[in-house]
Structures are given as C-alpha cells and as structure tokens.
Amino acid sequence: MKILVRAVGKMRDRHLAAVCDEYVERVRHHLPIEVAEVEDDAGLVRGLPAGAEIVALEPGGVSWTTVEFTQYLEKRMVQGARAVVFLIGGADGLSAATVKQARLRLSLSPLTLPHRLARVLLCEQIYRAISVIRGEPYNR
Numbered sequence: 194m195k196i197l198v199r200a201v202g203k204m205r206d207r208h209l210a211a212v213c214d215e216y217v218e219r220v221r222h223h224l225p226i227e228v229a230e231v232e233d234d235a236g237l238v239r240g241l242p243a244g245a246e247i248v249a250l251e252p253g254g255v256s257w258t259t260v261e262f263t264q265y266l267e268k269r270m271v272q273g274a275r276a277v278v279f280l281i282g283g284a285d286g287l288s289a290a291t292v293k294q295a296r297l298r299l300s301l302s303p304l305t306l307p308h309r310l311a312r313v314l315l316c317e318q319i320y321r322a323i324s325v326i327r328g329e330p331y332n333r
Contacts, residue, residue: 194269195225195276196319197245199237200312201283203230209313216316223323228316234291237280245276247295249287250311254298263322270326279315281308 204210213228220226231237238247246269257265269277280287280295292298301314324331 194274195227195242196220196266197241197276197278198226198228198281198312198315198319199278200228200230200281200308201233201237202308204309204312206309209309213313213316216313216320219320220316220323223327226319228312234282234288237282237287237291238294241278242276244274245278246274246297248277248279248297248299249292249295250279250281250301250315251287251292251298252300252303252305254300256300256303259318259321259325262318263325266319266322267326281311281315283308 204213217226217228231239241247266277279299280291282288282291301311301318306314321331
C-alpha cells in the first residue's frame with residue numbers, strides 16, 4: 194500500500210517542513226509515502242492511482258483516536274488497498290466538490306488548525322500508526 198498526502202500550498206516555514214520531512218522519511222523505511230504540494234483543489238485529485246481511497250481532512254469529519262487511526266490504516270494494508278490519499282485544503286479548506294470525491298472525512302482535532310500544521314500532525318500520526326503496526330516502541 195502507498196500513502197499519499199496531497200496539500201494545497203507550499204510549506205513555507207522551514208522548521209515545520211523539516212519536522213514533516215523527518216516523519217515522512219521514517220515512514221518511507223517501511224511503506225511508500227509521498228507528500229505533494231499542489232496549487233489548488235483540482236490538483237489534489239489529479240493523477241491519483243486507480244482505486245485510491247480518498248480521505249478528506251475536514252473540521253466536520255469523524256474524529257479518531259490514534260488507535261482507531263492505526264486500525265484504519267492496518268485494515269487497508271491487510272485488505273490490499275493500492276493507495277490511501279489524504280487531502281489537506283488550503284487556508285479556506287477543501288471545496289465541496291473535492292470533499293464529495295472522498296470516501297471518508299477525517300478531523301484531526303476539534304480545534305481549527307492551520308493547514309501547514311495539520312500536515313505535520315498528519316505525518317506524525319501516520320508514522321505513529323506504522324510504528325504501532327510494526328510493534329515498535331515509538332507509540333509509548
């Protein structure tokens with residue numbers, strides 16, 4: 194399974210970018226992962242692998258614990274999912290048309306998060322979930 198994180202806008206803060214890159218590199222040791230920055234919502238869904246499961250990060254989406262998020266990823270891995278794609282909107286969020294294409298709407302927090310910080314949080318949770326699945330001690 195491949196994980197794709199697609200985000201509108203560039204990560205301008207080099208410190209946040211470094212943190213995100215660190216988690217992505219850690220995940221990459223165990224699973225293919227790609228983070229792509231696009232200019233607009235249309236770019237988020239352009240060129241996705243056939244059969245990719247789309248997850249829209251949305252304030253009104255389902256809120257999971259880390260355990261539930263881990264179970265979601267593990268289930269997709271076991272079922273042989275080709276790809277899971279997480280979509281992060283820009284400052285104004287995702288368009289209704291983009292959200293409509295998603296199989297799942299996921300909220301990272303009831304708080305309003307800047308989209309760049311949401312990207313870091315998502316990358317960290319992906320790494321944490323992979324660590325749990327592999328039985329590694331990071332999650333403690």
